Amino acid sequence: MSIKKVLIIGAGVSGLSTAIFLKKAGIKSEVFETFPYTRVEESSFRINKSGVNILNELGVLDKIKKNSHSADSLRLLTTNNNELAKFNLMQRSSAFSDRSIFMKRSDLIEILLDEAKQLGITINSHKKLIKLDQSENSVTAYFEDGSNAEGSIIVGADGLNSTVRKQIYSDSQVSYAKSWALYGVASLDDMKSEIATDLETGDEMIYVDQNFALFLAKSHPTSDLNLSWQVSSYNERKLPKQDHELKNEDIIKKDLITNFQITGPLKEIILKTKKIIPKQLHTVTNLPSFSKWRAVLIGDAAHGINPNTGYGSTIAMEDALYVAKMLKSYDFHDAFYFFEHDRKDRIQAIQQLVETFDLSKGFDLSGGFDIGLFSGSTFDQNYKLKWNDQE
Numbered sequence: 001m002s003i004k005k006v007l008i009i010g011a012g013v014s015g016l017s018t019a020i021f022l023k024k025a026g027i028k029s030e031v032f033e034t035f036p037y038t039r040v041e042e043s044s045f046r047i048n049k050s051g052v053n054i055l056n057e058l059g060v061l062d063k064i065k066k067n068s069h070s071a072d073s074l075r076l077l078t079t080n081n082n083e084l085a086k087f088n089l090m091q092r093s094s095a096f097s098d099r100s101i102f103m104k105r106s107d108l109i110e111i112l113l114d115e116a117k118q119l120g121i122t123i124n125s126h127k128k129l130i131k132l133d134q135s136e137n138s139v140t141a142y143f144e145d146g147s148n149a150e151g152s153i154i155v156g157a158d159g160l161n162s163t164v165r166k167q168i169y170s171d172s173q174v175s176y177a178k179s180w181a182l183y184g185v186a187s188l189d190d191m192k193s194e195i196a197t198d199l200e201t202g203d204e205m206i207y208v209d210q211n212f213a214l215f216l217a218k219s220h221p222t223s224d225l226n227l228s229w230q231v232s233s234y235n236e237r238k239l240p241k242q243d244h245e246l247k248n249e250d251i252i253k254k255d256l257i258t259n260f261q262i263t264g265p266l267k268e269i270i271l272k273t274k275k276i277i278p279k280q281l282h283t284v285t286n287l288p289s290f291s292k293w294r295a296v297l298i299g300d301a302a303h304g305i306n307p308n309t310g311y312g313s314t315i316a317m318e319d320a321l322y323v324a325k326m327l328k329s330y331d332f333h334d335a336f337y338f339f340e341h342d343r344k345d346r347i348q349a350i351q352q353l354v355e356t357f358d359l360s361k362g363f364d365l366s367g368g369f370d371i372g373l374f375s376g377s378t379f380d381q382n383y384k385l386k387w388n389d390q391e
């Protein structure tokens, strides 16, 4: 039952990482992606320590270092610029591979694409999966352009709206996660305030209020668009698209400032922001398993981690390493079983983080600051996966 070829659907963080790890395992794979890669200046994401460790295992850490920012402290402020607390992120004396970082998604994708190409991995674009068939010996993927591809197994790394997931579990759903978000991109050079200097030199910041949390971080050491912010706010009922996703950017800025009474340096940052991407948050529900026969789901396709956890890309890369590692040692039935068995608790604990501590609800500071706001997390913050257990 040896694996001749793995079909990977999606050239995002999880798909590209899986292809690179499978190459390390000596397993042939081919990646199929709907869109040809074009650089988009989007917002950025946090990659936690465990994710940075995986980037080390992928062999791309030097490039990551040149394209990311790692802060030393996190400051907690009110929307009218009163500092509530400053936390040492306990990173100062650690090696880079042990730090948490912030970087642009496009930089990460470009580094992974480059690595995959150097390893001779085939990445096909304009290949939108529309259907898959599984048989006794193989799986066939059918694409929108009329072509198809055959492999031994298929990895659904095709994100939150995964077609692989819909094909194998048609009852699974993408459910509204009760908060809206805005992702902003700006340039620190445009800002005159002191907090711009603090962001430049080593602080991350969270501005909070009731039902409001706005996170700010530098995301690149040299690029012009080096400031990234994201705000999320709890909202029981989904917003109509015209009031969020389709809203004019200037009105978004004006409403944000007015509704949350934002003043001073934060107001300057919002007004000088160059691009804002509005999203409403969603997660995957009603999924009986991460796999079915010859198909396995990883990353957002499997669990759609709430971005408010700050763990989406980290978990996607952990999934990639682990599924490839299991396929290196076991037949695919066992590999998929072990993947789900060994990863599920970790994923659930991270998902539960938003149940115990949902950043989009902000902090109700009317009764004063309480350290209990930060309690309730149950996952292991020192979780570390190794590609080679002998090392």
Ligand SMILES: Cc1cc2nc3c(=O)[nH]c(=O)nc-3n(C[C@H](O)[C@H](O)[C@H](O)COP(=O)(O)OP(=O)(O)OC[C@H]3O[C@@H](n4cnc5c(N)ncnc54)[C@H](O)[C@@H]3O)c2cc1C
Pocket: 009, 010, 011, 012, 013, 014, 015, 032, 033, 034, 035, 042, 043, 044, 045, 046, 105, 127, 128, 129, 130, 157, 158, 159, 160, 161, 162, 163, 183, 298, 299, 300, 301, 307, 312, 313, 316
């Ligand atoms: C365009 C984009 C921008 C994002 N920006 C941010 C951000 O600014 N901040 C943040 O925190 N997170 C962002 N994310 C989400 C973040 O990348 C993911 O949460 C995380 O990295 C998990 O990655 P993933 O590889 O599982 O899924 P994704 O990153 O969603 O990648 C899935 C890939 O599969 C492809 N695909 C989907 N359907 C098909 C199909 N039928 N056939 C072939 N290919 C398909 C998609 O085009 C995409 O490239 C973004 C995701 C995308 C796709």
